[in-house]
Amino acid sequence: MALPIKYNVRNVFIRWRSTIATIVGVALVVAVYVLVQALAVGLESSSANTGAPGNLLVMRKGSTAESSSQVKLDQLRTIQYLDGVAKDTEGKPLVSGDVLILINLPRRENKGEANILIRGIGANGIKLRPQVALMGGRWFRPGLREVAISKRLSARFANTGIGEKFKTGGHEMTVVGQFDAGSSAFDSEIWMDGDEARSIFDRENYSSVLLTTTSDLAATNLINRIEKDKTLSLKIVPEIGFYKTQTKTAGPIKFMGAFLATAMSIGAIFAAMNTMYASVGARTREVGTLRVLGFRRRTILVSFLLEGAFLALVGGVLGCLLAMPMNGLATGTLSFDNFSEVVFEFRITPRLWMNGLLFSVIVGLIGSLLPAIRAARLPVIASLKSI
Amino acid sequence: MTTLGFIAKNALRNKRRAILSVGSVAASLFLFIILQVGVRELTLPVEDVGSASRVIARNRISLGQLLPAKQKPTIERIPGVEVVSPFTWFGGKFRGEEVMFAQFAVDPDAFLKISVDAHIPAEQAQAFTADRRACIVGKDTAAKYKLKVGDRMMIEGTYWPFDLELHVAGIYSGTPDDRNIFFNHKYLDEASGGGGQVGTWWIKVRSPEEVGPVTSAIDKAFMNTSAEVRAETERAFQLGFISMWGNIKTLISAISSVVVFTLILVSASTMSMAIRERFRELAVLKALGFRRRELFGFILAESFGLSALGAMLGVGGCWALLTFVPATTLTGNFFPTLEVTPRMLGLGSLVAAALGIISSLAPAISVARMSVVEGLKTLD
Amino acid sequence: MDTIAAPAVGHPLASSASSEIVVAVRDLSKIYRQGEINVTALNNISLDIHKAEFLTLMGPSGSGKSTLLHIIAGIDRPTKGECHVQGVDVTRLNESQLADWRNQNVGFVFQTFNLIPVLTAFENVELPLLLTKLPSRRRKEQVKVALDLVGLSARGHHLPKQLSGGQEQRVAIARALVTDPSLIVADEPTGNLDSVSANEVLGILQALCRDAGKTVIMVTHDPKAAAFGTRSIHLEKGELVE
8 A cells, every 4th residue: 555645745845945956956957858859849840841732842863952952944844744733724734943042141130141042933833832821012023033031031131021122142132022831941931933043043953843733643643654764863752741851950959959958867866866865864763653554665665756756747847837938939040951041939849748747757766766765675663763 | 083084074974975966066067068068169160270371262142052163263363362272062972871071072283282281191192183083081081981092982962963983092181170071173073064163262362461351352353243252261151150050059058057057056955955964963063162164164175075076077077088089989970079178177167166165055054053052953 | 531640550450451461472582783792682581461451661771671662563573582462473474464463453652753744643643544445434534533532633634743742642642543453562652741741641551451451561761651550570681670
């Protein structure tokens, strides 16, 4: 029969002077862990959230990123008229030849410069991306040096408000509109007319081609056709699936988060151990008395383990609360997929909360293991300690 | 028994607590130093000897835009310019995976003149210059992949739409980053169907003082052409890269502060608890006639001793690790070097000292307030 | 309840005393090592204790009286010999069995009260019952009965630090009673009490013996406390003396 949990809970709170430091320590470890992982999750979800079902992306065979892929003009011409490619209301193929250009722009508030991705899109480029919605201003007109920029991106870079102009390598571009891409990869892009982009930036080829098909079957057939064609040397993948793989940046962040949390938790484990040893030391007589009353060794062991776990859990909850205000905070960093700035938000998912709490419980259990064993080993005679 | 001996005996009285305190301090200081080192590596690339008189010129639009090869003579004519080499990033995969080393196409002759700190045996340098398909490999990469002179290296193009078939003509060392490989730009030109484009220009200027005028002159020379140029010192270029990381430095600094704070909190409370448990002893000492001042001294000495020990283990351990184990081994070539600066050592010691003082504060105050009678009644 | 009773003098032959032997100690010895020396705490003790006796064990410090008490109560083991309590040889039980046995058969009262500080009086008394299979309602009833017996039902929700020493000890007695053990064992129960509280407590113990038929064994060095008992035995250097 177990000791009532209220016994442990009350002890944690009554001995607050010695437990508070451990609780805060664990809280900080959990907060750091949750926040760093939230960065990674934010990055990944902005990638994962990109694309429309049914869209297929065509790139050079062997390319891992759009910006390093090349699709020739004649390849685009061939693809457009293949069987299965859907057409718009005017009978034109629902296809967009995109060209990706990296430009270097200054950030706001003199925070240095960064690379930004310009996506030059075809006439149907906007139609193929329904998740992108115009928030202000208008879309660019073909043949002109007009751009539309992601609102989130514009917030970070100078001279990118509606009506403003910025220069890149001697070419002046006018911002005519701002869009919202629903927290997807497109939120880190500037869009303009594809052919104008190829002209300005001296690109003979396109980077990729986006298209949609008339049916799932048509899609499968199209994929087969293109993949098998040795002369084309292209690869074709579902758009959504492709963007899910563009998560190189999240990797190192996750690693850092795990490393930091593990290293910090060593300190937290020591703290928990110390607190619990002190607890056991102060309650030697109590433990002995419980043994006299008939409680078993393993009951004592479990009781102290639970107490340690509970102690750390309180810290874990506090840590989650500390991390909470950062949820949804917008930020940006260098993407390793495209070498351009990617804007995203801290994203704390329920899974992450759970992991944080679980983490704290594990710290508590490990930290209280040795003290709990010590308590369990106390002889019954300990109840008779006079001091 | 000396006073010091008495203090030491006290501190070690509860060996387990002493170990835990020291361990906690050591672990946290170790982490603190590692964070400092990591940030420094990421944000302050190692400066090498020749850096001060070297310039990198890239397309003003971005690093992603190429430059016309015909710009070379124009640059060479600028007063102060000694040597110019194309410097084009290839960005390929090796043995099927993405790698920690970059591949650059250069003019071998010019490259060897510009890169003063690269040590390479003369005959290997000669072989590099002579053979269009030759490359030189940094010693860290050669070690990691067990490459030797004469080996073939297949680099799969991802950014460029073709593969490279190179053979190792030499192995260089002595630069701050001995991971990269350099090959002949003529090969790149051939493979890309005629060439005529370069990624960037790597330029050696006669002296550091002339660097300023040279960069301005280069920018001016190509203003209003179809390929405007941004020339900057090598250092500025490296730092520009780093500023693209954006908030990383802030983030890591913030985390370091949190770590330090947690450390102080945890360790201070641990040591305070240790001391609080010995009130009875301290009361006895007080009864025996030791003055408050002396009791403070005992407490302070003990907490200082513990944190000093922790500091030696944590800071010293980190320093030893990073000094005696090459960074390339530790991080799989992710970082070419990891250095613990005297400033970091100083900072770590400062933190440990602060720790020693803060931990002894609470117990010291309690001891000051405690009456002998109360103290004797305290349960041990 | 009038817990203040006049100390009974001599050997009252109350109806509670009977000839049934509850505790039979045979050739009990306890030797333990203290550093390099072997210390003989008990030396071949043999003793019978009858049902409803209030037995006091007396003797100077180091005489072995506490050691004897502990062995009878099942919280210590002898080096040699046997101790039968109601037919059960407690020296042969293993740890788990001993734990269960203590829970059901012995109520221990400590000099230092030993109440759990974070639990209320009520919860403290309930503790031993948590090891039984009684449902919650029945447990609470039994706790009420025990607290009533010691006159503290009004203080059930108080924490030990809110009670006086005497009240704490009375709660401890209630705890000792709650599983209705036949044996109550008390180790210097009045050592930390003022004389008024001490008398209260001794009176309760006496009443338990006289009215409830419990066998009480008490260690004390205070002759005034011993006077509450029905029989006294003396130990010196681990041996019974007359």
